[in-house]
Amino acid sequence: MTRVLEAQGIEKVFKNGDEETRVLNGIDLTLDKGELVALLGASGSGKSTLLSIIGLLLRPTAGSLTLSGERIDDFSERQRAQFRNRRLGFVFQFHHLLPDFTALENVAFPAAAPAGGISREMRARARDLLTRVGLEDRIDYPATRLSGGQKQRVAIARALMNRPDLIIADEPTGNLDRESAERVLALMREVNREDGATFLICTHDEGVAARCSRQLTLRDGKLVSNVSRTIDA
Ligand code: ADP
Numbered sequence: 066m067t068r069v070l071e072a073q074g075i076e077k078v079f080k081n082g083d084e085e086t087r088v089l090n091g092i093d094l095t096l097d098k099g100e101l102v103a104l105l106g107a108s109g110s111g112k113s114t115l116l117s118i119i120g121l122l123l124r125p126t127a128g129s130l131t132l133s134g135e136r137i138d139d140f141s142e143r144q145r146a147q148f149r150n151r152r153l154g155f156v157f158q159f160h161h162l163l164p165d166f167t168a169l170e171n172v173a174f175p176a177a178a179p180a181g182g183i184s185r186e187m188r189a190r191a192r193d194l195l196t197r198v199g200l201e202d203r204i205d206y207p208a209t210r211l212s213g214g215q216k217q218r219v220a221i222a223r224a225l226m227n228r229p230d231l232i233i234a235d236e237p238t239g240n241l242d243r244e245s246a247e248r249v250l251a252l253m254r255e256v257n258r259e260d261g262a263t264f265l266i267c268t269h270d271e272g273v274a275a276r277c278s279r280q281l282t283l284r285d286g287k288l289v290s291n292v293s294r295t296i297d298a
């Protein structure tokens with residue numbers, strides 16, 4: 066089993082002047098390749114903070130992180146950004162697509178931005194991914210002309226562009242109606258099953274969590290439960 070993530074003793078304290086807010090208080094967590102893991106917890110329990118730390122968007126106050134077998138604690142900002150781009154994929158509640166760019170340009174972006182342009186190979190892969198997510202007829206649409214559910218599917222295709230070791234999704238269905246949410250969840254499950262992609266999905270939707278292979282619950286800065294189940298097809 067390939068270990069994708071090993072987090073040990075993660076703590077996060079936010080400081081605002083004299084005020085200190087302890088949000089994470091000793092999180093230990095491992096993820097293996099091919100897992101589809103839901104992170105549950107009340108609003109304000111620290112789910113987004115933990116995802117941001119694992120996604121190298123935020124530094125922990127204490128603790129250590131090993132991602133894809135690399136100990137990243139001493140990485141510089143530049144190394145963190147590079148690792149993030151090459152090894153991690155992100156899906157947020159608000160898709161963060163570039164509004165004036167087409168679906169294809171948005172999907173190709175993680176590969177195209179560091180390279181300074183879209184190559185023929187990148188274009189082909191972006192097309193394949195958009196077909197994969199059911200948007201083959203929207204490839205050249207500007208992001209602004211897509212529905213919420215379509216934008217989120219573009220965001221998933223974009224997250225897959227660089228073949229990440231781990232896809233981090235923060236409330237990916239939080240802004241969608243039932244039907245679009247179902248479709249987005251079904252897509253993540255399919256990518257997980259077929260490509261063995263590893264997902265860490267933070268959600269307050271019990272229905273989403275119930276269909277993941279493992280559920281973690283965050284409370285008072287700690288992981289209070291860790292339940293695995295066999296995922297049905
Ligand atoms: P969740 O995603 O579970 O709703 P968050 O991780 O967004 O929770 O927030 C957890 C707690 O940390 C909240 O009390 C929030 O106010 C606080 N928090 C988050 N970011 C910051 C910040 N940059 N500065 C101060 N407090 C923050």
Ligand code: MG
Nearest residue numbers: 112113114235
């Ligand atoms: Mg959140």
